[in-house]
Amino acid sequence: MSGPATVFTVVPSPVGDLTLTGTGDALTGCWFEGHTKPTDHSPDLRADPGPFAAAVEQLEAYFAGELRRFDLVLEPSGSPFQHRVWEQLRAIPYGETRSYGQLATALGDPGLSRAVGTANGRNPLSIIVPCHRVIGADGSLTGFGGGLPRKRLLLDLESGARELFPA
Numbered sequence: 485m486s487g488p489a490t491v492f493t494v495v496p497s498p499v500g501d502l503t504l505t506g507t508g509d510a511l512t513g514c515w516f517e518g519h520t521k522p523t524d525h526s527p528d529l530r531a532d533p534g535p536f537a538a539a540v541e542q543l544e545a546y547f548a549g550e551l552r553r554f555d556l557v558l559e560p561s562g563s564p565f566q567h568r569v570w571e572q573l574r575a576i577p578y579g580e581t582r583s584y585g586q587l588a589t590a591l592g593d594p595g596l597s598r599a600v601g602t603a604n605g606r607n608p609l610s611i612i613v614p615c616h617r618v619i620g621a622d623g624s625l626t627g628f629g630g631g632l633p634r635k636r637l638l639l640d641l642e643s644g645a646r647e648l649f650p651a
Contacts, residue, residue, distance in 0.1 A: 491532040495540050498547050499634045502611075504536045505529065510559035511539050513608040516630035539612075546611065549641065552578035554612045562606065569603035576617045579642040583621045605629060611638065 490512065492505045505513035533540075538556060545551035560570060572587050584604070588596035607615040610630055616638040620626040628635040 490526070490529050491535055492529050493531060493533040493536045493540075495533075495536070495543065497543060499611075499630065499637060502543065504539055505608075506535050506539075507559065509535065510557045511536075511609065511612065512559050512561065514539075514543075514610050514612050515608070516610055516634065518631070519610075519629055543611070547641070549644075556612065558609060558612065560608045560613070562603070562608070565599065566603040566606060569600055570607055570609070570613050572600075573604065573607065573613050573615055573617065576614060578614075579644070581617050581619045581639070583619055584626075585621050587618065601627075614638075617642075 490505060490507050492503055492513075494501050494503050496502075500517040502517075503513070503515040503519075504511060505515070542551055542554050542556060546554070560567070562570065568591060569587065572582075572590055575590075576582050582590075584597040584600045585594060587600045587604075588594050591600070601618075604615045604618050605627065607613050607629075610616070616628060616630070616635045618626075625632050625635055625639075
């Protein structure tokens, strides 16, 4: 017996179109343009914007600077370690950053920095699970699936340095 059908929708955003994927009431992905995503290789996905109303509303509020933490049912696919890393990402406060080493230490092993980086890079819920808040130990912007210009834009939005929808 299979679970609920996986559906998707594409929504415009200030950082380019975002593809949302989900099953039932749970969001499974938020992908930037240019990401390889399930819709690129799975013929079983069907377009249906209906289940994504809450996610779209919260993304709009985030980009307007009105939402600091997403409140959505999330079911990303990943290993137990990846899930632990993604929970650490969700714990990074809005407008703040952490290094890979700080996340590894929070997980109980400072030697896990590279593994944390790999798990961060496999986060299927960009923006919603804020992998853009992870930076290099020296404070530099490091790899980001959405590209460093998007990462800078998201960090600027959260720091108040940039408005995406100026008045």
